[in-house]
Amino acid sequence: MSTVTPASHAEHERREPVLNTVDRVCELCFGLFMALTFVGAVKAVNPGEDAGYKMFLAALGCNLAWGLADAVMYLVRTLVDRGQRLKLALTIQREQEPAAGVHALRDALPAMVEPLFEDAELERIRARLASTQTLPPRANFVSRDFIAAVGVFLLVVLGTFPVALPFLVVKDLATALIASRVLTLVMLFVAGFALGRYTGAGAMKAGFTMIALGVLLTMAIIKLGG
Template structure:
């Protein structure tokens, strides 16, 4: 099993993309922001690299905790919904609630009204004849949280390496920034394979979007 397939067993590709981009943008904000605020003479690339690693590790922990809390909230919300379905005053009210919860209006799927009605009736039948389970965290949840931490904390490590091992801060920062921009493109290019979009366009779009987010963060003092 490859590392990529392992991660996608526990994380949705869209969630994984978000965590990777978060880690990359965080380091890019450090490297560009520090140079702009300190000037060429006052920049210590090694200190920036150490600070960036520490920041990404901290935010990796925070994101992992929020991920677990989100899982608990989602399951608790679902449990509450299914209990409400079982206690609905009429089948029509229950069907309406199911339609609102599982509606296909925002899905890229052109389903006929008859097929949608069958889907809602099937969900209602399943909910009616089943018992909501107690909400618990699972082993998979903790592995998923570990994946979240790893993506945020380690994704930008290649771009931090020049800051730690290249003695000339001016060169180190530019090599690091170049690597980060390339990584943004590679992430977008790879993620496009999960969609119908053209990889080259997605790669360029993600790269430009990442740069825009960095500029916004720097402008706001982040």
């Protein structure tokens, strides 16, 4: 729960990137894992001169479909989250008892930060929310939501190409499969490195952890017949 007023909070939201670092990296990883799942099913492709081309189309088609689904779900999550915050603000405005409003704010705080706020601090937030006249009657989409959804779609789809391209440029299917998996692990390391650097958890450690997840996933796919 922020201590800024709704107006200043809206201004802050406009200055934020359409997708933050976690959103971008997670969506990219999701695209990689989805493509890896299809690439791992290479044995299911009938032998032939166009086997690599079929693999490329399978991975691309998978991520096009899932990228669209993920973009739609991003819009759903955004509207639900916005509606939940608006419901809290409107509840506080309708609440006659200040103590009840403070209690509602405290319940909305994450468990890790809730003990850090005194009732007096929450009361100042409650008073600001109770006096604001700028709250909309319902949660609505804004233009940046659709821009972000397009970004989600592109990140998921673009995660396909490093995994699928070897099947277009390498004729031997087994070699293309190895190259595809190596490229996937490299990209997973870069994604983990970025997450580790962003969170301060250790960039190299996070990068190798993401590789380990990729290796485990690949092994699972192979065990399942991939």
